[in-house]
Amino acid sequence: MRWLWLLPCLAALPAHADMLVATRTLRAQTIVSPGDLTLRAGPDTGLTDPALVIGQETRVTIYAGRPLRPGDVGPPAIVERNQVVPLIYASAILRIETEARALDRAGAGETVRVLNLGSRNPVTGTVQPDGSILVEGTK
Missing domain, CATH: 2.30.30.760 (SH3 type barrels.)
Incomplete structure (x- = not known):
């Protein structure tokens, strides 16, 4: 019974999954190539499928090591x-x-x-x- 107070704290932890991360700094208006991405374990906050990102254009600057979010890329x-x-x-x-x-x-x-x-x-x-x-x- 003493450990019941810990359950709400554990439920609030973010889920971890593979996410796409930039391998180098990608300036805005750059076409994303396969070498620009890598999968890394972390909080499930960004894009996870490289096929959805490769060939797309960056809308904002994405710094190396940062996860890619859905609004960061779009059609060229x-x-x-x-x-x-x-x-x-x-x-x-x-x-x-x-x-x-x-x-x-x-x-x-x-x-x-x-x-x-x-x-x-x-x-x-x-x-x-x-x-x-x-x-x-x-x-």
Whole structure:
């Protein structure tokens, strides 16, 4: 009975598992390669599957020995800030194409704000694999 007070303390300890750790300092906007990662035992706070990280781009600087977290990496950017990109508005019966200026960096499948060069209005769309921005209308 004297040891019952110890049970809540043991339950609060973090779980340990293999986690991905950077082998060198990875600056933001670096494409992650297999040599940049290693598995290390530690608290289960980060990413654990190298296949999900290799080929992705770092969003922040990741220092050597630090675990990788889900928000630290994402798809490689194919649209750069201030780049002029095709802007496509598509609905069920209408398709309009014009040009826009990207207001941020983004990869395929991510949303990005762009400035429509014709109307000077900012809009938000999804980056397509070819680098164009798609704004979908109601269907």
